[in-house]
Amino acid sequence: MANIVTNIINPHISVDCVIFGFDDDNLNILLVDRTLKEKKTDHIIFNDFTLTGNHIYEKEDLNDAAHRILYDLTGLKNIYLEQFSVFAHPERLSKPNDKLWLINQGKDPESRIISVGYFALIATNNVTLEWKGRNVDWFPINKIKELAFDHNQILNSALKALQTKLLNEPIGFELLPEKFTLSQLQKVYEVILGTSLDKRNFRKKVSRMKYLIPLNEKQKGVAHKPAQLFVFSREIYEKTKRNVFDFSI
Amino acid sequence: MANIVTNIINPHISVDCVIFGFDDDNLNILLVDRTLKEKKTDHIIFNDFTLTGNHIYEKEDLNDAAHRILYDLTGLKNIYLEQFSVFAHPERLSKPNDKLWLINQGKDPESRIISVGYFALIATNNVTLEWKGRNVDWFPINKIKELAFDHNQILNSALKALQTKLLNEPIGFELLPEKFTLSQLQKVYEVILGTSLDKRNFRKKVSRMKYLIPLNEKQKGVAHKPAQLFVFSREIYEKTKRNVFDFSI
Numbered sequence: 001m002a003n004i005v006t007n008i009i010n011p012h013i014s015v016d017c018v019i020f021g022f023d024d025d026n027l028n029i030l031l032v033d034r035t036l037k038e039k040k041t042d043h044i045i046f047n048d049f050t051l052t053g054n055h056i057y058e059k060e061d062l063n064d065a066a067h068r069i070l071y072d073l074t075g076l077k078n079i080y081l082e083q084f085s086v087f088a089h090p091e092r093l094s095k096p097n098d099k100l101w102l103i104n105q106g107k108d109p110e111s112r113i114i115s116v117g118y119f120a121l122i123a124t125n126n127v128t129l130e131w132k133g134r135n136v137d138w139f140p141i142n143k144i145k146e147l148a149f150d151h152n153q154i155l156n157s158a159l160k161a162l163q164t165k166l167l168n169e170p171i172g173f174e175l176l177p178e179k180f181t182l183s184q185l186q187k188v189y190e191v192i193l194g195t196s197l198d199k200r201n202f203r204k205k206v207s208r209m210k211y212l213i214p215l216n217e218k219q220k221g222v223a224h225k226p227a228q229l230f231v232f233s234r235e236i237y238e239k240t241k242r243n244v245f246d247f248s249i
Numbered sequence: 250m251a252n253i254v255t256n257i258i259n260p261h262i263s264v265d266c267v268i269f270g271f272d273d274d275n276l277n278i279l280l281v282d283r284t285l286k287e288k289k290t291d292h293i294i295f296n297d298f299t300l301t302g303n304h305i306y307e308k309e310d311l312n313d314a315a316h317r318i319l320y321d322l323t324g325l326k327n328i329y330l331e332q333f334s335v336f337a338h339p340e341r342l343s344k345p346n347d348k349l350w351l352i353n354q355g356k357d358p359e360s361r362i363i364s365v366g367y368f369a370l371i372a373t374n375n376v377t378l379e380w381k382g383r384n385v386d387w388f389p390i391n392k393i394k395e396l397a398f399d400h401n402q403i404l405n406s407a408l409k410a411l412q413t414k415l416l417n418e419p420i421g422f423e424l425l426p427e428k429f430t431l432s433q434l435q436k437v438y439e440v441i442l443g444t445s446l447d448k449r450n451f452r453k454k455v456s457r458m459k460y461l462i463p464l465n466e467k468q469k470g471v472a473h474k475p476a477q478l479f480v481f482s483r484e485i486y487e488k489t490k491r492n493v494f495d496f497s498i
Contacts, residue, residue, distance in 0.1 A: 012261040013337070013363055058361065062337045086335055086365050088262070088311045112307060114262055116335050168417060 016053035018158035021124030265302035267407035270373030
């Protein structure tokens with residue numbers, strides 16, 4: 001991260017983070033409540049949700065901005081974070097509610113803002129959430145309806161990027177606690193890929209992953225027969241991953 | 250592409266294209282001459298090279314801008330083009346020559362411009378180049394020295410993105426003429442990955458690619474024994490590519 005950052009906001013560029021979390025059952029997304037109220041009566045004009053995002057500072061690089069936004073929200077510093085695409089459609093902020101919201105925020109709804117999309121992977125239960133006095137919460141990805149701005153498009157694009165990445169690198173571990181079971185790992189693959197996987201084939205694949213280390217330790221406090229726990233070793237993964245000669249064309 | 254675009258320039262956002270070409274021997278990059286001369290004497294103050302890029306228009310989306318820039322340069326419309334990263338470091342335009350150049354162009358060298366990076370793949374010999382009265386030419390990637398702005402960083406980042414893509418998808422064909430030999434295909438892999446590959450292993454891999462169609466036709470006008478020609482079938486590739494169940498973790 002940058003050491004010193006002056007906090008003058010760049011009005012043209014923002015960062016939006018699609019924050020994925022996993023709770024043993026669902027792939028969840030962190031959303032921020034966007035409620036517009038009439039000032040005098042407190043009557044709710046509309047109520048919907050946005051991804052977590054903000055403008056970058058003038059002297060700040062993009063990755064620093066994305067880390068800052070996540071840190072403000074979660075208090076966590078070493079989160080898996082990846083830039084995946086840029087969203088710049090000239091009409092991306094022009095739905096009626098978006099214009100109302102921007103005007104209410106003292107912004108020109110006609111001015112163009114492009115947004116750089118990041119996705120983050122968080123083990124849901126590790127996090128206490130705060131976001132500048134606004135409500136934030138986790139929502140199962142398959143229950144998310146129309147979001148603010150172009151945020152459905154950003155979300156879909158992030159999910160595709162995550163799926164591609166998961167098929168090429170062992171990043172599913174970022175969504176799990178340090179010690180996990182093979183059933184939890186399989187569920188991570190299933191919720192991200194949106195499909196169910198055959199348990200036997202999955203275990204066969206998994207048995208070839210040298211970077212998946214079995215522990216001499218089992219689950220505690222579960223109703224069913226406790227399963228063996230595993231950890232992911234990034235060090236062994238880095239040492240054993242395919243080199244370029246072994247290309248799969 | 251957008252149908253109607255008003256040509257007001259967005260001063261904050263640009264697109265830079267790393268254009269890769271292949272000439273049977275080298276991986277080449279298309280560069281634009283940046284020569285700054287003293288106005289009165291025509292004395293050359295400095296002379297270096299940039300990637301091909303420009304600002305986006307206010308009413309134009311990013312992909313449209315990238316396609317427009319490539320079309321202006323090559324006259325070609327259906328070029329393989331992919332967005333790979335964003336470059337936004339606050340100091341990215343602040344080398345002494347960059348500042349001089351910007352001032353000479355009537356621009357404020359302190360104003361911040363972020364650039365969206367694309368890479369393009371072109372079969373070199375298909376193209377007649379023109380670029381608004383400036384010199385453009387192909388340079389072998391391993392002979393490129395210090396470029397303008399942060400363009401070395403953009404180039405390196407594009408090469409990494411191309412390497413990753415090549416190991417996961419058959420995109421090397423975009424750099425070849427429609428009909429090609431297996432030696433040409435191997436060379437494409439070698440120059441992009443920056444390594445030499447064993448011919449026998451390569452042929453073995455290739456024999457499993459159902460989307461590589463042998464023709465009843467050989468090279469013409471070559472000094473050596475003419476080799477068999479092949480074409481790439483995107484249709485067969487799309488039909489036979491791995492589905493998500495067959496994941497390689």
